[in-house]
Amino acid sequence: xxxxxxxxxxxxxxxxxxxxxxxxxxxxxxxxxxxxxxxxxxxxxxxxxxxxxxxxxxxxxxxxxxxxxxxxxx
Numbered sequence: 876x877x878x879x880x881x882x883x884x885x886x887x888x889x890x891x892x893x894x895x896x897x898x899x900x901x902x903x904x905x906x907x908x909x910x911x912x913x914x915x916x917x918x919x920x921x922x923x924x925x926x927x928x929x930x931x932x933x934x935x936x937x938x939x940x941x942x943x944x945x946x947x948x949x
Contacts, residue, residue, distance in 0.1 A: 883944075890943060891936050898935050902928045 907924040914920050 887940055887944065891940055894936055894939055895932065898939070899928055899932055902931065902935065 903924055906927045907920060910920045910923050910927075911917075914923070
């Protein structure tokens, strides 16, 4: 059981690493379009979008990891 835990934790780390950049790109794209509808200044839109992505990226990765680990039986 000890080795399975180590392998499981390693796979979770790999999943988080592989997921982070595609999730960042998707979040940025969606948030940018939402913020553009509220603010006309493109510089402000970019700043707000990046702040929102940086604040929520870890949460998105953690949620995805939680869902993935619940679907994989040990």
